[in-house]
Each structure stands twice: as C-alpha cells, then as structure tokens.
Amino acid sequence: xxxxxxxxxxxxxxxxxxxxxxxxxxxxxxxxxxxxxxxxxxxxxxxxxxxxxxxxxxxxxxxxxxxxxxxxxxxxxxxxxxxxxxxxxxxxxxxxxxxxxxxxxxxxxxxxxxxxxxxxxxxxxxxxxxxxxxxxxxxxxxxxxxxxxxxxxxxxxxxxxxxxxxxxxxxxxxxxxxxxxxxxxxxxxxxxxxxxxxxxxxxxxxxxxxxxxxxxxxxxxxxxxxxxxxxxxxxxxxxxxxxxxxxxxxxxxxxxxxxxxxxxxxxxxxxxxxxxxxxxxxxxxxxxxxxxxxxxxxxxxxxxxxxxxxxxxxxxxxxxxxxxxxxxxxxxxxxxxxxxxxxxxxxxxxxxxxxxxxxxxxxxxxxxxxxxxxxxxxxxxxxxx
Amino acid sequence: xxxxxxxxxxxxxxxxxxxxxxxxxxxxxxxxxxxxxxxxxxxxxxxxxxxxxxxxxxxxxxxxxxxxxxxxxxxxxxxxxxxxxxxxxxxxxxxxxxxxxxxxxxxxxxxxxxxxxxxxxxxxxxxxxxxxxxxxxxxxxxxxxxxxxxxxxxxxxxxxxxxxxxxxxxxxxxxxxxxxxxxxxxxxxxxxxxxxxxxxxxxxxxxxxxxxxxxxxxxxxxxxxxxxxxxxxxxxxxxxxxxxxxxxxxxxxxxxxxxxxxxxxxxxxxxxxxxxxxxxxxxxxxxxxxxxxxxxxxxxxxxxxxxxxxxxxxxxxxxxxxxxxxxxxxxxxxxxxxxxxxxxxxxxxxxxxxxxxxxxx
Numbered sequence: 206x207x208x209x210x211x212x213x214x215x216x217x218x219x220x221x222x223x224x225x226x227x228x229x230x231x232x233x234x235x236x237x238x239x240x241x242x243x244x245x246x247x248x249x250x251x252x253x254x255x256x257x258x259x260x261x262x263x264x265x266x267x268x269x270x271x272x273x274x275x276x277x278x279x280x281x282x283x284x285x286x287x288x289x290x291x292x293x294x295x296x297x298x299x300x301x302x303x304x305x306x307x308x309x310x311x312x313x314x315x316x317x318x319x320x321x322x323x324x325x326x327x328x329x330x331x332x333x334x335x336x337x338x339x340x341x342x343x344x345x346x347x348x349x350x351x352x353x354x355x356x357x358x359x360x361x362x363x364x365x366x367x368x369x370x371x372x373x374x375x376x377x378x379x380x381x382x383x384x385x386x387x388x389x390x391x392x393x394x395x396x397x398x399x400x401x402x403x404x405x406x407x408x409x410x411x412x413x414x415x416x417x418x419x420x421x422x423x424x425x426x427x428x429x430x431x432x433x434x435x436x437x438x439x440x441x442x443x444x445x446x447x448x449x450x451x452x453x454x455x456x457x458x459x460x461x462x463x464x465x466x467x468x469x470x471x472x473x474x475x476x477x478x479x480x481x482x483x484x485x486x487x488x489x490x491x492x493x494x495x496x497x498x499x500x501x502x503x504x505x506x507x508x509x510x511x512x513x514x515x516x517x518x519x520x521x522x523x524x525x526x527x528x529x530x531x532x533x534x535x536x537x538x539x540x541x542x543x544x545x546x547x548x549x550x551x552x553x554x555x556x557x558x559x560x561x562x563x564x565x566x567x568x569x570x571x572x573x574x575x576x577x578x579x580x581x582x583x584x585x586x587x588x589x590x
Numbered sequence: 591x592x593x594x595x596x597x598x599x600x601x602x603x604x605x606x607x608x609x610x611x612x613x614x615x616x617x618x619x620x621x622x623x624x625x626x627x628x629x630x631x632x633x634x635x636x637x638x639x640x641x642x643x644x645x646x647x648x649x650x651x652x653x654x655x656x657x658x659x660x661x662x663x664x665x666x667x668x669x670x671x672x673x674x675x676x677x678x679x680x681x682x683x684x685x686x687x688x689x690x691x692x693x694x695x696x697x698x699x700x701x702x703x704x705x706x707x708x709x710x711x712x713x714x715x716x717x718x719x720x721x722x723x724x725x726x727x728x729x730x731x732x733x734x735x736x737x738x739x740x741x742x743x744x745x746x747x748x749x750x751x752x753x754x755x756x757x758x759x760x761x762x763x764x765x766x767x768x769x770x771x772x773x774x775x776x777x778x779x780x781x782x783x784x785x786x787x788x789x790x791x792x793x794x795x796x797x798x799x800x801x802x803x804x805x806x807x808x809x810x811x812x813x814x815x816x817x818x819x820x821x822x823x824x825x826x827x828x829x830x831x832x833x834x835x836x837x838x839x840x841x842x843x844x845x846x847x848x849x850x851x852x853x854x855x856x857x858x859x860x861x862x863x864x865x866x867x868x869x870x871x872x873x874x875x876x877x878x879x880x881x882x883x884x885x886x887x888x889x890x891x892x893x894x895x896x897x898x899x900x901x902x903x904x905x906x907x908x909x910x911x912x913x914x915x916x917x918x919x920x921x922x923x924x925x926x927x928x929x930x931x932x933x934x935x936x937x938x939x940x941x942x943x944x945x946x947x948x949x950x951x
Binding site: 353 | 618621623629631646670673674675687691696700701703709713715718719725729747752753754757777781872877880881885889891895913915916918926
C-alpha cells in the first residue's frame with residue numbers, strides 16, 4: 206500500500222511539475238517584458254560594453270611644450286605628434302598646457318627644455334625630457350609615461366644617438382602575448398559582459414517574478430494546491446533556465462559575428478560552464494524573492510548581491526589579485542569570479558579542463574547550498590498534512 | 591513636500607536601502623575597483639643556470655610586485671601553467687645567456703604573457719622591462735667608464751603615487767548620488783500609482799507643479815546629504831586631499847541632481863508598475879555608468895560614441911568632482927562642465943512634465 210502510494214505520488218509529481226512548467230513558460234511568452242530582457246538586453250549591453258568599455262589606450266591627448274626650438278627638438282616634437290599613441294598638440298607655453306591638464310582636456314604634458322639640444326650635442330650632461338601626467342586618471346597616467354619613454358628612446362636611436370642610449374643592448378626582452386596577440390581589451394571585456402547578462406536574467410528576473418507572485422498572493426493560492434514546494438521551485442527554474450541559455454547562445458553569437466571574437470573552445474564546454482553559472486544565478490534570485498516577498502526590496506537586493514559583485518569582484522576589469530586580502534576572500538564565494546575566467550578561457554584559449562572543471566564544481570556547490578536554503582526557508586507547511 | 595520626505599523616511603526598508611548600499615558600494619568600490627596590478631604570480635624557466643639569470647631572478651623576487659614564483663623544469667610546463675592561470679607570465683632565460691652577456695654579445699629573454707588579462711599583462715610587462723632595464727644599465731656601467739643616458743623626468747601631478755582610489759572614491763560621489771536619486775524619483779510615482787494613492791493626490795487641491803516640486807525636492811535633499819556623507823568618508827577614511835573649493839562643488843551639485851531627477855521623473859511617468867520603473871531605471875543607469883569615464887576613460891571610446899555621451903550628466907559631473915577634489919579646478923572650467931548639464935535638464939524636464947501631465951490628464 207505504502208509502496209504504491211509512493212509510486213503514484215512520484216508519477217503525479219512529475220505531471221504536476223510539468224503542468225506548472227508549462228504554465229510558467231506561457232507566462233514568459235505572454236509577457237513581452239521578459240522576452241525583451243532576454244533578447245534586447247544582451248544586444249544593448251554587448252553593444253555598450255563592446256564599444257564603450259575599452260582599456261586600449263590609444264590617441265591619448267597630450268601637449269608638447271617646445272622651450273627649445275632647434276631642429277632636433279622639432280624633430281622630437283614631430284615624433285610625438287606622429288605616433289598613434291598620442292594625439293599631440295605642439296606649443297610654446299608651459300602655462301597654457303598646464304591649465305589644459307587641470308581642465309582635463311589633455312592627459313599629459315611633455316616638455317622639451319631649453320638646454321635639451323645643448324646637452325644632447327655636448328654629450329656630457331644627460332639630455333632631459335620632462336613628462337607631466339594627470340594622476341586623477343592613474344591608468345592613463347601610466348600609459349602616458351610609458352609611451353613617452355618609448356617614443357623618446359625610439360627617436361634617439363633613429364637619429365643616431367644610439368651610442369649614447371645603449372640602455373638595453375645586453376639583455377633584451379621579447380614579449381609574447383598568448384591567446385590575444387593584438388592585445389584587444391574587448392576580448393577580455395565581452396566575456397565579462399555575458400556574465401553580467403546571465404546574472405541579470407537569472408537573478409533579477411526570477412527575483413522580480415517570484416516576488417510579484419508573493420505580492421499578488423498567487424503564491425498562496427499555489428500553496429493550497431497539492432503541489433510541493435520542491436515542485437514549485439523546479440517549475441520556476443526550468444523555464445528561466447531555458448530562457449537564460451537561449452539568451453547566452455544569442456550573446457555568444459553576437460560576440461563572434463559583430464565583434465569578431467575568436468571562439469577556440471567547444472560549444473559543449475560553453476554549455477556546461479554556463480549552465481552551472483545560470484543555475485547559481487537562478488537559485489540566488491529565488492532565494493532573494495523567497496526572503497523578501499516584495500518587488501522593491503527584491504530588485505534592490507538582487508542589484509546589490511548579483512549585479513555589483515559580478516561587475517566588480519569577478520576580475521573582468523579589476524584584477525582580483527590586486528585587491529586587499531579581505532576582498533579576495535569574498536571573491537571565493539562570488540560565482541562570477543569562477544565563471545569569468547572560464548568563459549575567457551573557452552573563448553580565447555580553448556577547452557582547458559583543469560580550469561573549467563574545478564570552476565564548474567564550485568559553482569554547482571554554491572547552487573546546491575542556495576537551493577537547499579531556499580527550500581528550507583520556503584514557508585510551505587501544508588505538505589506535512 | 592514634507593509628506594514626501596516622510597514617505598521616504600518612514601519606510602524602514604527604504605531607509606535601510608538609503609544608508610546601507612552606499613556604504614557597501616563605497617567600501618567595495620574604493621578598495622576593489624583598481625586597475626593597479628599587484629601580487630603577480632610569475633613562472634621562471636632557467637635554462638641558463640648562470641649568474642645573469644640568477645641575478646635577474648633575484649631582482650624579480652626582491653620586488654614587491656611579484657609575490658608568487660613557480661620554477662619550471664622544462665618548456666613543456668609553460669603551456670600548462672599559463673593555461674591554468676597559475677601564473678600570469680613566464681620568463682625564460684635561454685641557454686648560454688650568462689656567457690653571451692659577459693662576452694658582450696648580448697642575448698634575449700623571452701617573456702610569455704597571458705593575453706586573457708590584457709591590461710594587467712601589459713602593465714606587468716612594463717614593470718618587468720624596468721627591472722631588466724635597470725640591470726642593463728648596471729651591466730653597462732660596469733663594462734664602460736663613460737656613459738651618458740638620456741633622462742626622463744616623470745612627474746605625476748595631482749596624485750603623485752598614482753593611488754587608484756583617489757580616482758575611484760571622488761567619482762563615487764557622482765555615481766552613488768545618481769543611483770540613489772534615480773531610484774527614489776523613479777519609483778516614487780510608480781509606487782503611488784500601484785497603491786492608488788496617486789489618484790488621491792490628484793483630487794487634492796494641489797496643482798501639478800506643486801506635486802512635481804514635492805516629488806523633486808526630497809530627492810534633491812537626500813542626494814545632497816548622500817554626497818556630503820561620501821565626501822566626508824573620502825576625506826577621513828580614505829585620506830584623499832580635498833584641494834579645491836567646497837563652494838564650487840556645492841554650486842554644481844544641484845545642477846547635476848536636477849538633470850538626473852529629470853530622467854527619473856521621465857521614467858516614473860512612463861512606468862505603470864514598479865517593475866517597469868525598475869527596469870527603466872536599470873536601462874538608464876547602466877549606460878550612464880559605463881559610458882561616464884568611471885570604468886574606462888571616455889577618450890578610449892570610438893569618436894561617434896564620444897559625441898553621444900555628451901548627453902550623459904554623470905560624464906560632466908565626474909570631470910567637475912575630480913577636478914575640484916584633486917586639481918583645484920578654477921571656476922571657468924567648472925562652468926564649462928555645468929553648461930551641458932543645464933542643457934540636459936532644459937531638454938528633459940519639460941518633456942517629463944509633459945508626459946506627467948498627459949498621464950494625469
């Protein structure tokens with residue numbers, strides 16, 4: 206008797222879950238805003254990230270102050286004007302360019318001092334070049350300084366002063382950038398963007414949808430039906446999981462077609478890591494909505510717990526190793542900090558399973574943890590009877 | 591107006607949201623949002639086993655920049671250690687390096703970097719080149735007596751040590767104010783409409799303008815308080831020098847807030863439910879945030895996009911707030927960045943009001 210009842214309840218459990226899933230899917234398809242989020246959002250975001258976010262510092266605006274008017278000084282100034290690193294304006298007034306630096310119109314000033322040629326010719330005192338950079342943009346400042354040194358050294362060598370400049374003859378450095386030889390920062394930023402898209406769809410959308418059911422009281426009406434809480438949760442996860450995966454594949458397609466990103470891994474690996482991350486995000490969204498039961502709070506909470514860590518603590522722009530120890534410890538529980546390197550690897554390096562497998566494992570662990578908490582926190586007491 | 595202020599303050603959850611997220615954001619952003627590179631792991635492959643390779647390796651280990659070292663046994667290990675991201679770069683000292691250097695023939699060390707971390711690996715390469723460059727100079731000085739080397743005097747203004755949070759924290763004054771203000775204005779009308787209290791307001795003897803001002807003023811005040819709060823933390827906790835004029839800063843904040851509020855009211859009047867309002871806010875705040883120069887510099891964007899971001903109030907305010915904070919910006923430069931914000935408000939406010947009226951009508 207017991208056995209048959211159990212068997213029967215298992216069978217009907219599947220039927221109930223499936224019915225709920227179908228209802229949930231209908232809801233998604235009927236509600237244009239969900240579909241809008243799944244397809245318009247990735248498009249807009251990839252567009253913004255792809256064009257708007259760039260760490261490729263080219264054409265830095267600088268001013269070159271020529272206090273020395275000799276041919277040598279002129280030739281050096283033109284060297285600064287002609288390189289693609291800089292967008293240089295030439296002038297004679299140091300004060301003018303210093304003010305431009307304050308107003309933020311330029312990021313650096315290069316001063317060719319009066320005694321420049323004299324020192325260069327005499328060869329007794331070192332020729333000096335001054336570089337002022339704008340420290341309120343520390344990253345650009347570093348690039349101004351490095352590029353300026355580079356242009357100066359190249360100019361010295363090209364103009365036959367190389368005997369005075371043999372600074373690196375004995376030991377040379379030959380750099381090779383693997384996976385991304387053209388050093389395009391877009392290739393590292395776009396995987397981060399896909400991560401954010403999945404996190405938003407997973408967390409924000411589910412959090413809002415479920416919180417709305419609580420607010421409207423339809424959740425309570427579901428609860429008085431014989432449906433188990435586990436079934437409700439599964440029926441919420443599956444349709445949004447499919448929505449998220451479709452949206453992810455759509456995003457990857459945009460990256461490859463529109464931005465010409467290489468894809469060196471396999472679709473199989475991509476699906477595995479994305480599923481793990483999407484499940485974590487969905488579970489996070491469900492947990493938030495179960496705890497808050499209020500759209501306003503759910504929205505804020507998912508913003509704070511999903512969007513911010515995904516943007517800041519995942520390492521796609523800001524390097525995790527550079528953070529203080531406490532924050533590095535926090536990133537251990539941020540799922541995105543596992544997903545971003547995995548996605549970058551699949552795009553640029555290929556299927557490196559020693560990277561992908563542990564990352565997937567940890568994300569699944571976080572998922573199971575969140576899922577269990579959600580079930581425990583769900584106030585369904587009716588199933589006891 | 592007083593009622594609006596109460597409405598925001600009374601709700602415990604809202605109050606919590608007004609105070610808690612800014613503090614968390616400030617701390618996380620202040621410490622996490624850095625493009626600095628530190629604590630780099632490096633792989634060292636020494637096929638030379640001579641004094642030169644040992645000297646360079648020692649110099650690498652002596653720097654605080656590299657903190658983890660992996661000694662590799664063969665070329666075959668390079669792929670593995672880079673692929674799995676255990677090291678960001680591998681430096682290879684070739685055979686006979688020491689011999690070639692001491693005989694004056696010269697040699698090359700190969701450096702393999704992880705291109706997945708574009709910015710960091712470039713900065714790391716710059717740092718490594720400096721270490722080797724300094725070593726070269728010493729080598730050269732020991733072999734020849736008379737050396738002239740060109741000097742570049744580098745001075746970084748406003749932030750001599752290039753501390754990254756001197757850039758992020760002042761920028762946060764602008765970003766956090768924007769988030770708070772847009773959430774308050776964006777959701778206020780939508781929530782009232784959902785609860786049905788908006789209709790009550792409409793039948794009250796208040797004119798539309800009075801309602802509008804009542805909705806605007808509290809956001810303005812909360813925004814100002816929020817900004818001041820972050821300013822104080824920036825100066826006390828983060829120890830960032832405030833070099834400019836408080837007057838200029840507080841003169842420009844209202845213009846900035848007004849342009850944000852205008853967007854908020856616009857979203858508010860469009861949305862029927864809180865969920866829609868929230869999505870609207872999100873759609874506004876994302877590009878506003880990303881295309882402001884806060885995450886990456888505006889100059890790096892393509893030209894057409896640079897012209898488009900003129901309509902982003904945050905972009906202009908960031909120039910002002912960083913300028914006043916670190917550079918002691920003169921008033922003329924401040925005004926130059928206030929103009930666009932006035933134009934933005936002048937364009938969006940009447941539009942928002944019109945939408946409002948249409949909805950009310």
